[in-house]
Amino acid sequence: MSPSNVRPSTLGELRAAVNSGAYRQRTVKDEVRENLIARLRNRTAIFPGIIGYDETVVPQIVNAVLSRHNFILLGLRGQAKSRILRALTDLLDEAIPVVPGCEIHDNPLAPLCAACRARVREEGEALPVAWLPREARYVEKLATPDVTIADMIGDLDPIKAARSGLHLADELTMHYGLLPRANRGIFAINELPDLAGKIQVGLFNILQEGDVQIKGYPVRLPLDVLMVFSANPEDYTARGKIITPLKDRIGSEIRTHYPASRQHAMAITRQEAWLARHEKEAGLAIDVPEYVREVVEEVAFEARQDSKVDKRSGVSQRLPISLLENVVSNAERRAVLAGESLVVPRITDIYAALPAITGKFELEYEGELRGADNVAREIIRVAVGSVFTGYFAGADLRQVTEWFDLGGTLNVDDTLDAKELLKRTGQVQGLHELAAVIGAKDGAPAPLVASAVDFVLEGLYAQKKIARSDEWRYQATEQPRRARPAPESIDRELPLPGNKKKYYN
Ligand SMILES: [Zn+2]
DSSP: OOGGGOOOOBHHHHHHHHHHTSSOOOOHHHHHHHHHHHHHHHTOOSSTTOOSOTTTHHHHHHHHHHTTOOEEEEOOTTSSHHHHHHHGGGGSOSEEEEOTTOTTOOOTTSOOSHHHHHHHHHHGGGOBOEEEEGGGGEEEEEOOTTOOHHHHTEEEOHHHHHHHTOOTTSGGGEEEOHHHHTTTEEEEEESGGGSOHHHHHHHHHHHHTSEEEETTEEEEOOOOEEEEEEEOHHHHHSTTSSOHHHHHHOOEEEEOOOOSSHHHHHHHHHHHSOOOOOHHHHTOEEOOOHHHHHHHHHHHHHHHHOTTBOTTTOOOTHHHHHHHHHHHHHHHHHHHHHTOSEEOOOHHHHHTTGGGTGGGOOBOHHHHHHOHHHHHHHHHHHHHHHHHHHHHTTOOOHHHHHHHHTTOOEEOOTTSOHHHHHHHHTTSTTHHHHHHHTTOOTTSOHHHHHHHHHHHHHHHHHTTSEEEOTTOEEEESSOOOOOOOOTTSOOEEEEOGGGOEEEEO
């Protein structure tokens, strides 16, 4: 009994289709439930494009839908909550019959609003029926403290009532808010705890009793809606943020999470980051080495664990996505300026992409003191060290570090074109051989080899086997030192803009 192949165009035809069983009326929750069962039966993907939730979040959502629950997703930012809620639209029928022009998508067979009831009385079985597509049945609202009952549920218009001679509580005088407009569909409220208490009471009354008081007048609105919500877990569980009756009415609480593995995280970033950039038209090809992708992902993992980063707000999966885009752009810029046709990002491009990192986390007090840029640089360094260990665990790095220990220095930064980088680094014995360990062998395109060499240098720097100055000079960690100041002298160090330091004795 697929509703999609039966599309009556009048009330009379619709009634006949229902009576013959060719079309079946269902509530939204039954409709979503039955369409979900069909997908489970056919083993169709339920949330295509949502990665890493197959064994955790998805089964819980399936159970909530099967239970006909209103539900809430609890999770930190960038855990695909909004995306999942929007994807529920795919579980609706392709279209449903409505009274044409009705703001609350009335069912022609049982209209709620006075205007539609009047039309049925006047036009009878000839009343036209329109078919509302599923995309028009999803309403989303970001909760903020200034959302009013009028925004959410609606308002009464006393002037309209006076003009038409109607009683004030008559629905004809109602200006509908978002929730009634979601009638026969899905209503999603993001960041539910930010909604004022009295709005929560209004929502609850509509959901539970089908009626609500507006400006002291009772308004009856027995709506048919699947309500879904999202919230930060700490806000949601904080005492007094959600009124108890509304909490009781939310059938399932489902926790989302960040990707559990680097592989899942890389798959998400691969899917979301904008890297297909008309390379052919521009005469450019983009090749992102796997270790660059891994470090980009590891930056997010490290940031989530870093004590200087606020854990309550989290570090979004949008961080590695924006970061990878920015890293590729830095490589693109270098390639274009150098006249190279192959764009290969390097680890140093990640340091050049701080603007894609620093806005994506909130800092704890200690982090504020250090500054966002410094915190981000330290996180990148730890991430590079972790990935580097995975690639070079058994490799002999001594030949390279000895070259630096013997006084060698290298000036190499992210702006240097590939050929020049290879020329400058060619003097370091063993360095290019190490680059070959990760696949950048002789004969490989110069930008690929340059990126591998840069990875080795940055890996050694991350592991503190060599040092790197603020001017991108690689050198030995142990530099000949000036004599230390005598212990009794008071040595104060004041930070100045531009990372310059001034010493006061
Ligand atoms: Zn209506």
